[in-house]
Amino acid sequence: MKRVFVEVLPREIDTSGLVVLVDILRATSTIVAALASGAEVVKTVATVEEALSWRQRGYLVAGERGGLPPEGFDLGNSPLEAQRLAKGRALVLTTTNGTQAVGKIRSASKVVAGAFLNLSAVVQMARGFNEVVVLCAGTEGRFSREDFLFASLLVQELSDYQAGDDATLVAREWAAGISHLEEALRRSHHARRLVKLGLEADVVFCARRDLFSVVPVLTGEGFKILP
Numbered sequence: 001m002k003r004v005f006v007e008v009l010p011r012e013i014d015t016s017g018l019v020v021l022v023d024i025l026r027a028t029s030t031i032v033a034a035l036a037s038g039a040e041v042v043k044t045v046a047t048v049e050e051a052l053s054w055r056q057r058g059y060l061v062a063g064e065r066g067g068l069p070p071e072g073f074d075l076g077n078s079p080l081e082a083q084r085l086a087k088g089r090a091l092v093l094t095t096t097n098g099t100q101a102v103g104k105i106r107s108a109s110k111v112v113a114g115a116f117l118n119l120s121a122v123v124q125m126a127r128g129f130n131e132v133v134v135l136c137a138g139t140e141g142r143f144s145r146e147d148f149l150f151a152s153l154l155v156q157e158l159s160d161y162q163a164g165d166d167a168t169l170v171a172r173e174w175a176a177g178i179s180h181l182e183e184a185l186r187r188s189h190h191a192r193r194l195v196k197l198g199l200e201a202d203v204v205f206c207a208r209r210d211l212f213s214v215v216p217v218l219t220g221e222g223f224k225i226l227p
């Protein structure tokens with residue numbers, strides 16, 4: 001029997017299946033955009049200090065605190081900036097939510113980064129697993145509409161998978177009512193906050209469904225596109 005679960009907030013995950021990490025605004029969108037644009041690897045770390053320490057090894061330092069790049073960073077947690085700068089480079093990324101959630105995954109057959117940008121490619125990969133866990137990063141420990149929106153569309157696509165619990169059932173039901181992705185994304189608190197920070201272009205970009213067909217896979221070095 002094939003089952004899918006949606007974890008609406010990060011918690012410790014042990015699964016023999018696939019974990020799809022999602023942080024639409026913006027960490028996994030940034031990871032997907034960077035690797036789709038030719039980055040060699042995107043290493044995720046928990047602290048600003050650790051991120052900066054990777055510069056001496058030639059890494060581009062990316063990320064945010066409060067939505068904006070800390071002093072000394074080469075770029076923010078921006079998929080658009082990553083698209084421009086990441087080609088041929090190794091990136092290290094630290095963010096408030098998405099890169100912290102990576103640490104919650106205790107065991108999985110495979111961990112991938114999901115976003116609207118690569119949704120169909122993630123669905124295709126998920127079909128190779130009997131159990132799929134969508135791990136929503138949330139925002140500072142609270143439910144994030146945009147991550148749940150991704151989970152809803154993914155669960156809808158996996159229509160032959162049993163919904164593992166009520167959150168997954170609600171996700172599947174909600175998807176039926178989504179007609180305009182960017183509009184639905186803009187209604188989230190997080191999107192509105194980013195617009196106020198002058199980062200509307202990132203929000204619009206993060207809504208571009210299936211712009212890319214790559215699926216970043218978590219390895220010992222960080223997220224990479226595997227052959």
Ligand SMILES: O=C(O)[C@H](CS(=O)(=O)O)OP(=O)(O)O
Nearest residue numbers: 025026027067095096097098
């Ligand atoms: O960079 C982001 O959009 C967020 C931080 S904030 O909520 O906007 O301050 O980080 P993420 O880890 O991608 O949710």
Ligand SMILES: [Mg+2]
Nearest residue numbers: 023025026097
């Ligand atoms: Mg987020």
